[in-house]
Amino acid sequence: MRQTPWQRALLYTVVVVWSFVCLFPFYWLATTSLKTPLAVSRGPRYLPTVDYQPTGEHWQYLLNDQRDSLLRHFRNSLIAATGSTLLALVLGSMGGYGLARYRYHWRHLLNWRNHDISFWIISQRFLPPALFVVPFLLLFSQLNLVDTHLGLILAYTLFNIPFAVWIMRDFFVNLPIDLEESALVDGATAWQTFVRIVLPLSTPGLVSVAIFSFVFSWNEFLYALMLTNYEAITLPVLIAGQNNTRGIQWWYISALTLAAVTPVVLIGLALERYITRGLTAGAVKG
Amino acid sequence: MAGPQSTVPEAAGTDRAHERSFKRIFLLPAVFYLLLLSVFPTVWSLGISFTDSQRGARTTSEESAGFLGTGVQLTARNYVRMLSDQRLHTAALNTIVFVVGGVLLQYGLGFLLALVLHQQFVGRNLARVIFLMPMMVTPVAAAYMGRMLFDTRISPQAHLQRLLSSLTGTEISIPWLSEGTWATAAIILIDSWQWIPFMTLLLLAGMQGIPEEIYEAARTDGATAFQILRQITFPILLPLSITAILIRGLEIFKIIDVIVVTTGGGPGSATESLTMYLFDTALTFGNYSYAAAISFALLLLVILFATLFLTLGRRIAGQNSQ
Numbered sequence: 001m002r003q004t005p006w007q008r009a010l011l012y013t014v015v016v017v018w019s020f021v022c023l024f025p026f027y028w029l030a031t032t033s034l035k036t037p038l039a040v041s042r043g044p045r046y047l048p049t050v051d052y053q054p055t056g057e058h059w060q061y062l063l064n065d066q067r068d069s070l071l072r073h074f075r076n077s078l079i080a081a082t083g084s085t086l087l088a089l090v091l092g093s094m095g096g097y098g099l100a101r102y103r104y105h106w107r108h109l110l111n112w113r114n115h116d117i118s119f120w121i122i123s124q125r126f127l128p129p130a131l132f133v134v135p136f137l138l139l140f141s142q143l144n145l146v147d148t149h150l151g152l153i154l155a156y157t158l159f160n161i162p163f164a165v166w167i168m169r170d171f172f173v174n175l176p177i178d179l180e181e182s183a184l185v186d187g188a189t190a191w192q193t194f195v196r197i198v199l200p201l202s203t204p205g206l207v208s209v210a211i212f213s214f215v216f217s218w219n220e221f222l223y224a225l226m227l228t229n230y231e232a233i234t235l236p237v238l239i240a241g242q243n244n245t246r247g248i249q250w251w252y253i254s255a256l257t258l259a260a261v262t263p264v265v266l267i268g269l270a271l272e273r274y275i276t277r278g279l280t281a282g283a284v285k286g
Numbered sequence: 287m288a289g290p291q292s293t294v295p296e297a298a299g300t301d302r303a304h305e306r307s308f309k310r311i312f313l314l315p316a317v318f319y320l321l322l323l324s325v326f327p328t329v330w331s332l333g334i335s336f337t338d339s340q341r342g343a344r345t346t347s348e349e350s351a352g353f354l355g356t357g358v359q360l361t362a363r364n365y366v367r368m369l370s371d372q373r374l375h376t377a378a379l380n381t382i383v384f385v386v387g388g389v390l391l392q393y394g395l396g397f398l399l400a401l402v403l404h405q406q407f408v409g410r411n412l413a414r415v416i417f418l419m420p421m422m423v424t425p426v427a428a429a430y431m432g433r434m435l436f437d438t439r440i441s442p443q444a445h446l447q448r449l450l451s452s453l454t455g456t457e458i459s460i461p462w463l464s465e466g467t468w469a470t471a472a473i474i475l476i477d478s479w480q481w482i483p484f485m486t487l488l489l490l491a492g493m494q495g496i497p498e499e500i501y502e503a504a505r506t507d508g509a510t511a512f513q514i515l516r517q518i519t520f521p522i523l524l525p526l527s528i529t530a531i532l533i534r535g536l537e538i539f540k541i542i543d544v545i546v547v548t549t550g551g552g553p554g555s556a557t558e559s560l561t562m563y564l565f566d567t568a569l570t571f572g573n574y575s576y577a578a579a580i581s582f583a584l585l586l587l588v589i590l591f592a593t594l595f596l597t598l599g600r601r602i603a604g605q606n607s608q
Contacts, residue, residue: 003405014402015409019416021479025431026419028441032434044442091316098312121316124324126536128588130561133568134334134578135327158323161316190308219424221543222561226569236426240547250434257427268422269415279484280491 033058033254040250058251062259069238070259077234077260079149080224081217084156088213089206091157092164095121097194099165100172101180118169125162129222132158140227147232155223160213163278167212170281171205172198208278211271218264235260335579336360341572364579374580376555377563378587380470384559385538385591387474388481389531395478396485397527401515403486404493414490421483429547432476436462436548466556469549473557476544481537485530492526493519528599532592539588560584 003011031047032040034054039045048054062070098104099114106112112120136155145151175198183193199206224234233241239260242253268275338361368374403414420428435441438459451458462472496519504514542561545551551558560580568577 008407011402011405011407014398015407015413018399018402019413022416022419025428025435025479028435029431040440043444044440046442091319094312095316098309102309102312104309104313117313117317121320124320126533126588126592127324127328128540128561128581128584130540130564130584131331131581132324132327133564133581134574135331137568138334138574139327139330154323157319161319165316190305191311194312215422219426221424221426221546222540222565226565236424236543239424239430240426240543243547243550250440253430254434257424257430261423261427264424265419265422268418272415272418275418276487276491279487 029254029258032250033252033258035251037249037251058255061252062255070256073233073235073238074260076149076152076228076232077218077236080152080156080232080234081214083149083153084160084217085210085213087153087157088160088164089209091161092209093168093199093202093206094194095161095165096168096170097172097198099169100175101177118166121162122166123162125159125166129159133222133226136223137226145227147228147230149232151227152217152224152232152234155227156213156217156220159220160209160216163212164209167209167278167281168202168205171202175201204274204277205281207271208274208281211267211274212278215264215268331578331581334575335364335582336362337575338363339575341574364576367576368579368583373555373558374560374563374583377558377560378583380556380558381539381541381560381584381587383470384474384477384541385535387470388477388538389535391474391478392482392485392534393527393531396482396530397489399482399486400489400493401519403490417486418483420480423480425477425480425543426547428476428480429544432472432479432544433463433548436472438462463549464553466553469553469557473541473544473548476548477538477541481534484534488526488530489523492523496522524599524603528596528603532595532599535591535595536588539584539591560587 031045031054034048034056035045035052036055036057039052045052099118102114104112104114104117106117110116132155140146140151140155145154179197179201180193183197184190188196218234219236220234221236221240224237225240228234228237239253239257242249242256337359399417403410403417423431435443438444438447438461443460443462447458447460461468463469500518501514504518509517540561541559542565545557545559545562549557551562555563561584564577564580564584567573567580
């Protein structure tokens with residue numbers, strides 16, 4: 001469609017304004033991490049070296065003095081997110097494959113078929129996490145899983161599985177079936193077909209699942225706060241905890257926040273098309 | 287939703303018992319996982335909500351055998367208490383305000399930005415990546431960014447408000463985060479900053495799926511851009527919009543992290559959400575049974591919202607297609 005100059009101007013105005021809205025908080029975070037406490041408290045300063053003297057002091061404090069603490073929390077986040085992602089990938093792709101290629105009929109259990117099972121699985125993703133606060137507190141302390149990586153992995157996987165099953169089922173349904181049929185005719189078992197033929201063809205779906213699971217687990221707050229108290233504390237809880245100690249140290253929090261956010265934002269930007277693909281699985285086709 | 291269901295192994299005619307075992311092997315691990323960590327805890331929690339169990343409290347097994355000899359007395363006390371708990375009512379109302387406000391803002395702006403990204407222009411791919419960025423940020427981090435930018439002393443708002451004050455001649459100072467209504471607005475804005483990209487991406491994908499011929503036909507008939515939007519794009523995207531709004535709404539019902547970081551539920555309990563109140567009840571006060579009861583009230587609210595919204599959505603969609 002041809003655009004008039006006015007439409008073009010309007011278009012670019014919206015794009016520029018919204019890009020500014022998206023980017024300015026990141027800019028403010030980055031510059032605040034370079035300000036001295038005085039430069040922060042004396043009202044807004046915009047440009048390093050122009051209206052304030054930048055300092056690398058807070059980054060030095062974060063990366064030298066607080067190095068061990070930062071690395072430990074980073075490691076906790078990484079282990080919890082990776083562990084849960086792997087578990088969701090395995091269980092999700094298996095479940096999704098089952099639902100895409102077999103007909104289930106639970107005659108003795110509510111008379112459910114594939115459609116009902118799929119709906120039940122995805123509905124688990126939308127249950128309020130608050131529903132599990134009390135039982136998980138009791139269950140996890142009974143099993144000595146409080147403040148452990150395994151505890152976090154188990155809790156996160158519960159929320160990652162539904163989405164993983166959903167995306168993978170959608171992916172497998174759209175995968176041409178011929179290769180699987182010929183593999184079966186050649187005498188491969190269903191499991192061998194799945195592992196050697198179907199999975200290698202499903203990388204895009206698996207990448208979508210991996211991003212969503214990883215980002216969800218990396219960013220999760222409620223269960224991390226509830227199920228950890230020292231050893232396994234993840235980055236979001238560490239950041240939120242900066243609230244209470246010795247007033248708010250914006251400069252230090254900014255450096256810490258930027259350090260915690262950067263890896264996930266970079267992953268997201270690099271794999272942007274897989275995110276769109278994962279979001280639209282199911283939703284667009286209704 | 288239901289794609290073409292094909293049954294490879296049956297078609298290939300392999301050994302039946304074998305094939306049935308594979309059928310189970312694929313699906314059952316995921317199903318068992320959800321049964322163990324979702325269904326079982328839910329049922330257990332429902333039981334707890336009918337007791338008066340507290341952290342550190344001794345069970346009353348010496349007094350009586352209790353329900354089914356488990357030593358637990360069943361009581362509906364928690365549910366009765368909810369009826370007169372003012373703080374709970376405030377939290378429920380706040381949560382609903384967060385959901386409705388957030389969904390409206392995110393859908394409106396998300397739709398507009400999707401329309402923009404659907405146009406052809408130089409730098410479109412870059413714009414799409416920039417628009418996506420907020421969605422990747424840890425909500426706790428987004429909340430800190432928001433708190434910093436809503437602080438009227440240290441953020442550019444200080445200059446903005448001074449400018450506005452001198453222009454209008456009256457003192458303009460917005461008490462973001464320190465006054466109930468403004469704090470609610472601030473939290474909705476932070477959540478929206480982060481999640482507008484979700485709406486944009488989803489609606490953009492929907493727009494890209496509309497065949498170009500429909501637009502061309504409308505244009506030859508002399509339809510204006512606004513008419514096309516109102517009578518073609520919007521109705522076609524309605525089912526997708528309903529799904530997107532439902533997903534976002536259900537997500538906002540869970541809100542806690544943004545509030546913890548920005549206002550801590552205050553001033554007073556003006557921005558406290560249900561999840562936050564529940565968390566406080568369970569962890570600070572150790573009142574497990576009441577917290578469990580609240581979680582079922584929240585679940586009920588969520589189900590009510592979903593049902594109401596879907597019914598309403600279907601009705602609007604039905605009218606549109608007539």
